[in-house]
């Protein structure tokens with residue numbers, strides 16, 4: 341069987357995109373997704389995303405982590421999928437799509453994709469860290485030695501020690517300016533540091549605001565893969581109109597013989 345694939349990246353978080361509107365992809369084949377995402381034996385990616393038909397919106401997003409399992413929302417993946425949908429002619433300048441956490445809207449602004457995230461009602465603040473769900477679960481922790489930190493080692497310790505099997509993504513943060521934070525993320529399902537995480541930086545922006553480390557509702561996030569911006573409205577019920585903004589680019593496309 342021949343499989344047409346596309347490779348995208350959003351601030352270095354990279355994804356294999358497959359147009360599955362014909363529903364021919366073996367969706368329960370964990371080993372196949374693992375192999376495609378493998379950086380030595382496959383195409384190589386942090387995750388794989390299927391674009392499928394949806395009755396009520398422009399398309400449906402089905403997300404897999406590099407470990408081959410379907411998972412919760414991926415913010416950078418969502419932005420890349422919108423760029424992919426435009427590339428293959430499913431949308432033009434804006435999109436409305438269904439993901440595992442519900443409806444998302446997106447639009448292009450110059451060379452960036454702005455993705456609306458689900459509202460967040462609860463930020464749990466503990467001594468030294470916060471925990472919240474921005475479509476995916478996130479631990480957010482300020483740290484002094486961000487540059488030298490072994491994110492894989494410390495992230496996997498917290499991911500398994502504190503949050504058990506289902507786990508959480510782990511974000512380490514350093515304040516750079518009032519409206520700018522540096523972030524490094526350990527992603528569950530990749531089980532390593534990735535160059536950026538969209539739901540992760542969203543969680544960081546909200547947690548930093550919630551804890552009083554910024555008064556801005558437009559926050560810049562510097563990741564190892566580049567700059568993202570998170571915009572939101574805060575009210576007594578939590579956070580709404582949350583937007584994740586950044587570049588999403590096609591890297592290459594090809595055909596695999598399976």
Ligand SMILES: N[C@@H](CCC[C@H](N)C(=O)O)C(=O)O
Nearest residue numbers: 411414415416476537538539
């Ligand atoms: N890279 C993502 C997050 C993907 C999901 C995550 N690994 C999980 O399983 O929770 C993003 O950009 O949000």
